[in-house]
């Protein structure tokens with residue numbers, strides 16, 4: 001049985017979430033840490049640190065310690081986890097002493113990368129740490145009947161990775177993980193604006209453009225928005241208008257890589273399960289599932305129904321927290 005000392009952590013490239021069955025989602029913060037480079041002291045974590053990105057003086061850096069779903073900076077990840085565990089303990093009270101933790105990892109991560117995640121969480125006071133593959137957690141979090149012998153197809157488009165998996169009878173039947181996600185779309189937009197307009201924009205601006213006028217590859221009524229950056233020729237601040245059509249062109253290649261990963265996973269599906277996919281369709285989760293038009297575009301391309309998970313940004317964390325009771329049946333990440 002699930003007790004209050006058991007928690008699920010979605011240690012994501014973009015967001016860090018903590019879910020407990022008793023209290024639900026207790027933490028949901030950007031995975032960003034602000035550090036004083038001289039003293040190595042952590043100044044802020046989460047939303048406060050994210051607001052500092054690109055705006056700090058030289059002695060302060062705001063870092064995202066995870067990249068492509070795995071730890072890029074071990075020390076900063078541990079600092080961030082310690083901060084989050086302390087915050088969780090405050091919310092949970094004494095029941096948080098030495099919790100059992102389940103934490104998700106991308107299915108394409110190496111054993112060294114998985115071990116690093118496990119060690120970092122253990123260092124923060126966990127009694128034991130189990131790993132679960134992200135798409136399995138996303139499927140559980142989206143309330144799919146993963147333990148039944150039917151095909152549950154999940155496409156989880158996160159910040160650093162996109163994970164596509166077919167899950168049946170508690171295990172992964174076929175899966176593909178690519179290191180392309182929302183961050184890559186932001187990077188595509190930054191590069192496009194720099195090349196076309198000679199304008200340098202920050203990471204926050206690129207993400208805002210994606211959220212406001214980013215569209216998957218479908219016809220739509222064109223949207224425009226004003227954006228601000230630094231003119232690379234004059235060095236001065238400048239405002240320009242960008243349109244959804246040009247942003248669509250900028251992110252095309254990355255969206256095509258996501259589509260290829262979905263196609264490759266479906267192609268690996270055993271014929272007995274293919275019928276289920278036609279009937280039940282595919283579930284989209286992760287923040288990337290919120291890109292405008294992505295549901296319609298994917299369903300046109302793969303010719304099966306595409307549904308949005310009930311809380312796309314929270315599915316993995318919810319599934320991670322709920323997975324403890326199912327852990328034995330599920331194919332655990334090693």
Ligand SMILES: Nc1ncnc2c1ncn2[C@@H]1O[C@H](COP(=O)(O)OP(=O)(O)OP(=O)(O)O)[C@@H](O)[C@H]1O
Pocket residue numbers: 010011012013014015016068069070134157158159160161162181182183207210211214285286287288289290291292312313316
């Ligand atoms: N409305 C939106 N439109 C497009 N993208 C969005 C939207 N909302 C959030 N995103 C993007 O979703 C991504 C974050 O998603 P999520 O929190 O699922 O990732 P993560 O779990 O931290 O990453 P990973 O699974 O790769 O470790 C970011 O790139 C963010 O910009």
